[in-house]
């Protein structure tokens with residue numbers, strides 16, 4: 001069923017774009033920097049307004065107003081190329097974005113962000129949030145292991161960044177209602193999956209849908225189709241399961 005509109009308001013339906021790497025690797029998880037630049041220009045030219053996770057959360061909870069054509073731009077894993085290749089483009093457009101970082105990889109593994117880079121980006125509209133400590137698929141873990149993945153990554157990110165970290169993305173998207181409950185108990189406001197779809201008031205805030213952007217044979221055409229048709233798709237009765 002389409003989401004119920006509040007009086008005089010369009011139903012909330014927000015595309016949460018999900019990127020990983022922005023680099024010239026020619027693999028599906030790595031969007032070319034030139035394609036990423038093209039996509040951000042497309043969003044600007046077509047009147048999209050990037051928002052923060054707080055803005056999305058508040059609107060899903062029935063509070064706060066969203067700008068016209070809201071979009072949440074997210075990156076998973078915390079690759080160094082997000083800083084090197086995506087951040088300058090985001091800054092040029094003055095776009096907000098969110099990076100879910102694997103705290104155990106930060107500054108330790110080659111190819112991942114450092115906390116200094118994160119602190120610098122946070123001064124310019126990029127929100128850093130959690131993607132667990134070790135990027136293990138949570139459906140394979142015991143409750144104690146899940147708790148340490150979600151609690152320790154939150155605490156470490158908060159210590160490094162100096163603000164509450166209240167959003168997370170599930171590694172590989174794997175989650176279930178029990179895991180969602182543990183995430184809630186750990187103090188997160190919401191969590192993101194890789195289930196395909198737009199976020200709307202029917203979404204479980206601990207399992208918010210996203211729309212991945214992949215490097216394909218025609219990356220930018222596929223990007224346009226996804227950002228154009230996902231909302232329509234849902235308004236005409238595509239059901240969330």
Ligand SMILES: [Zn+2]
Pocket residue numbers: 076077131135170171172
């Ligand atoms: Zn990941």
